[in-house]
Amino acid sequence: MLQKGTAKKVTIYVNEDTQHHFVSLCDSILTFLLHKGVSGATATRAMAGFGAHHVMHTTKIEVLTEHLPIRIEFIESAEKVDELMPTLYDMVNDGVIEIQDTNVVKVANKERPTPPKGPHTEMRGTARLMRIYMGESDKWQGEPLYEALVKRLRLMDIAGATVYRGILGYGVKGHKHQSGRLGFSGDLPVMISVVDSEDKLAKALNEIESMMQDGIIVLSDVDVIRLVHSRPAPESSHANS
Amino acid sequence: MRTVKRAKLLRLHFGESDQYNGKPLYEVIVNRCKELKIAGATVFRGLEGYGETAEIHRHHLVRKDQPIVVTIVDTAENLGRLIPEVEEMMDTGMIATSDVDYMRIEKPPTAGT
Numbered sequence: 001m002l003q004k005g006t007a008k009k010v011t012i013y014v015n016e017d018t019q020h021h022f023v024s025l026c027d028s029i030l031t032f033l034l035h036k037g038v039s040g041a042t043a044t045r046a047m048a049g050f051g052a053h054h055v056m057h058t059t060k061i062e063v064l065t066e067h068l069p070i071r072i073e074f075i076e077s078a079e080k081v082d083e084l085m086p087t088l089y090d091m092v093n094d095g096v097i098e099i100q101d102t103n104v105v106k107v108a109n110k111e112r113p114t115p116p117k118g119p120h121t122e123m124r125g126t127a128r129l130m131r132i133y134m135g136e137s138d139k140w141q142g143e144p145l146y147e148a149l150v151k152r153l154r155l156m157d158i159a160g161a162t163v164y165r166g167i168l169g170y171g172v173k174g175h176k177h178q179s180g181r182l183g184f185s186g187d188l189p190v191m192i193s194v195v196d197s198e199d200k201l202a203k204a205l206n207e208i209e210s211m212m213q214d215g216i217i218v219l220s221d222v223d224v225i226r227l228v229h230s231r232p233a234p235e236s237s238h239a240n241s
Numbered sequence: 242m243r244t245v246k247r248a249k250l251l252r253l254h255f256g257e258s259d260q261y262n263g264k265p266l267y268e269v270i271v272n273r274c275k276e277l278k279i280a281g282a283t284v285f286r287g288l289e290g291y292g293e294t295a296e297i298h299r300h301h302l303v304r305k306d307q308p309i310v311v312t313i314v315d316t317a318e319n320l321g322r323l324i325p326e327v328e329e330m331m332d333t334g335m336i337a338t339s340d341v342d343y344m345r346i347e348k349p350p351t352a353g354t
Contacts, residue, residue, distance in 0.1 A: 131250075131312075133283060137289060164285050167309075168271055171281035189283045190313070209243070212346045216281065218314050220341040 002039040002107050004157070008081040009102040012072040012088065014095035015057075016045065026070045031075060036084055039107075041074035051096075075102060105155075128201045129222040130194040133171060133206060134215040137187040140174060146190050149208060156204055159196045166191065171216065195224060243325060243344060249320050251340045253327060255334030257286065267309050270327060277323055280345075282313045289351040314343055 018025040026043055029183065033041045048058035049069040057068045076084070081099065088097060139144035146163045153161045166189035194201065201219070245348065259266040267284045276281040290308035313320070 166283040167286045168267060169281065169283035170271065170275060171283070191283060191285070209344075209346060212348075213350070214347045216314060216343055216345045218248075218341045218343040219245075220250065220339055226306070 002075065002104060003077065004104050004107060006073050006078075007102050007104045008078050009073065009075045009093055009100045010081055010084075010088075011098045011100070012092060012095060013051065014070050014072070014092060015051070016068045016070050017066060018094045020091055021197070025091065025093075025095070026072060029072055029088065032087065032091065033084070038074050038076055038080070038084070038209075041072060043070055043072045046072055071236060073105065116145065124223070124225050127195055127222055127224045128198045129220050130196075130201050130205075131218040131220075132192045132194070132212075132215065133218070134190050134192075134212065135171075135187050136165065136190045138213065138215070140211045141233075145211065146192055148211060149192055152211065153204060156201060156207065158194060158204055161192055161194045164190070164193070166193045195222065244343050245344050247344045248314055248341055249317050250309060250339050251311075251313040251315075251320050251324070252337045252338070252339075253309075253313075253331070253334060255309055255331055256306050257309050258306040259309075259332060259334070261330045266330060267311055269330060273326060273330075277319070277326075279319055279323055280315045282311055285304070285310045299300055313335065314341065 012028070012029060014025050015028065016024070020028045030041055030043060046057075046069040047054070048060070050056045051069060055067070056064060057066070058064050059068065085097075085099075132149065134145055136144070136146070140148040150161050150163060169189035171189065194204070196204075205217065253270065255266060257265070257267070261269045271282050273286060287308035287310060301341070315323075320338065328336065
């Protein structure tokens with residue numbers, strides 16, 4: 001399964017009509033990748049192009065529509081790419097194979113079945129608790145600061161964050177945050193509490209600081225008792241061996 | 242550039258219906274904090290809870306009695322001045338302190354805001 005972080009992106013350029021063991025090379029590469037459990041591969045047909053033979057292929061002129069270029073792309077971990085490469089190298093008898101370093105930002109899979117929930121297990125340990133105080137009306141690039149901060153923390157894989165709205169308070173700015181006469185007010189105090197390991201919070205702190213105009217950040221050491229559903233061991237790379 | 246200071250975090254737990262001299266206790270405490278030049282105070286309202294009186298605090302149709310938490314961050318000396326006064330004002334409830342690291346963010350407003 002593809003993970004967040006550094007990975008390799010492989011791009012293979014072939015011709016639509018190149019054959020491999022009497023079937024289309026493009027098809028047999030995709031079949032091979034599917035069989036090997038690659039997380040995903042996409043083949044795209046080009047509008048126009050030319051290759052090492054220096055013959056222009058284009059959809060504009062009927063005679064030249066044969067041999068259109070096809071680009072096959074897939075992203076996998078470096079080890080997986082290493083495992084696949086000898087076979088791909090052998091298969092592509094006419095074309096180009098290219099590998100780039102890439103960075104996987106998000107892997108989301110809606111249809112992945114949720115693993116069956118096991119009994120609760122307890123995890124204990126020490127961690128840091130961060131409380132971030134701000135006003136409800138504080139903005140970052142036009143969106144509410146607390147929303148922007150929670151989104152950023154999620155992007156950084158921080159274990160969890162909770163936003164609380166206060167009913168009264170004052171702080172750095174000296175003015176009072178209080179709900180208006182009808183109970184509506186856009187500027188009540190807001191606090192986000194975040195729990196994670198010390199080094200992850202230290203990294204997040206830089207981001208948070210750059211997004212905030214004013215407010216305070218309070219850090220304390222905490223003991224964590226976490227109840228998690230024990231899951232079957234995660235599928236590892238040898239799942240398809 | 243970043244200055245992280247050691248400070249104390251004070252948490253006061255009581256009920257929303259608690260009063261002092263006819264005014265809501267949390268309002269009186271926040272006002273007193275301002276007078277004592279305490280750096281900041283924030284009042285949060287909980288959804289439900291119970292305390293030493295074992296009475297469940299929750300939202301009633303006519304009576305507001307949800308749990309209230311006031312959090313205050315300041316130096317140990319400043320809190321030392323505040324705590325005796327708060328203790329005197331509070332009828333039942335809980336006062337908890339913990340050691341924290343804190344940093345204050347105060348950037349000059351950027352042009353255009």
